[in-house]
Amino acid sequence: xxxxxxxxxxxxxxxxxxxxxxxxxxxxxxxxxxxxxxxxxxxxxxxxxxxxxxxxxxxxxxxxxxxxxxxxxxxxxxxxxxxxxxxxxxxxxxxxxxxxxxxxxxxxxxxxxxxxxxxxxxxxxxxxxxxxxxxxxxxxxxxxxxxxxxxxxxxxxxxxxxxxxxxxxxxxxxxxxxxxxxxxxxxxxxxxxxxxxxxxxxxxxxxxxxxxxxxxxxxxxxxxx
Numbered sequence: 001x002x003x004x005x006x007x008x009x010x011x012x013x014x015x016x017x018x019x020x021x022x023x024x025x026x027x028x029x030x031x032x033x034x035x036x037x038x039x040x041x042x043x044x045x046x047x048x049x050x051x052x053x054x055x056x057x058x059x060x061x062x063x064x065x066x067x068x069x070x071x072x073x074x075x076x077x078x079x080x081x082x083x084x085x086x087x088x089x090x091x092x093x094x095x096x097x098x099x100x101x102x103x104x105x106x107x108x109x110x111x112x113x114x115x116x117x118x119x120x121x122x123x124x125x126x127x128x129x130x131x132x133x134x135x136x137x138x139x140x141x142x143x144x145x146x147x148x149x150x151x152x153x154x155x156x157x158x159x160x161x162x163x164x165x166x167x168x169x170x171x172x173x174x175x176x177x178x179x180x181x182x183x184x185x186x187x188x189x190x191x192x193x194x195x196x197x198x199x200x201x202x203x204x205x206x207x208x209x210x211x212x213x214x215x216x217x218x219x220x221x222x223x224x225x
Contacts, residue, residue, distance in 0.1 A: 027070070028067065028070065034218045037070075039210045046130075047101075047130035049075045049131070049188075052078055052079075052145065053065040053079050053137065054138070055079050064182035065134070065181045067212060067215070080145075081141075089133075089151065096128070098129060099125060099128040102132075103132050103159070105157075111160060117191075132188060136181045166179050167212070168183065182212050186209055189205040
């Protein structure tokens with residue numbers, strides 16, 4: 001004999017799960033089952049970041065530029081390709097209170113991993129605050145952004161040696177040591193932080209990666225092995 005009540009409950013639960021899966025969060029732009037908003041714990045980072053996302057990357061469901069912006073209370077986030085005439089970007093570059101830097105592994109880039117903390121802090125002049133511009137996109141699209149944006153090309157560039165392999169394994173990268181945008185930002189904060197400080201308050205930037213790890217775990221759960 002068929003238990004109609006149980007069957008009805010099963011059908012209803014399945015329908016509810018399907019609705020939750022299809023629901024779209026306007027904040028993180030992820031489906032309901034992958035929404036990571038509850039894991040976001042915004043804080044003011046040092047240095048401050050301006051994240052420039054290529055439009056296609058900004059809309060990619062696995063992109064991390066917007067995710068990083070949501071976790072960094074004092075960050076700015078803009079979409080575009082050519083930022084040469086972008087008024088807010090140029091205002092940040094021209095602000096005498098800022099020491100603008102570009103996170104980009106050019107041949108002229110200063111490798112933060114090879115500097116002491118004091119030497120990293122000395123990259124800024126006087127009492128100016130470091131503001132790091134981050135290009136968010138595929139390597140092909142980032143190169144185009146660099147080619148078109150004269151104002152960004154003129155900025156002093158910084159880079160680093162990745163301390164660990166990227167956890168972003170399901171997206172193709174040109175080299176194994178390449179990081180996602182949010183991982184790269186976390187590493188820069190780490191390099192500008194005082195070493196040997198392990199308190200929760202001092203390492204609040206580690207929480208920046210919690211939504212990222214959740215996204216990776218959720219994506220892998222729905223990816224055929």
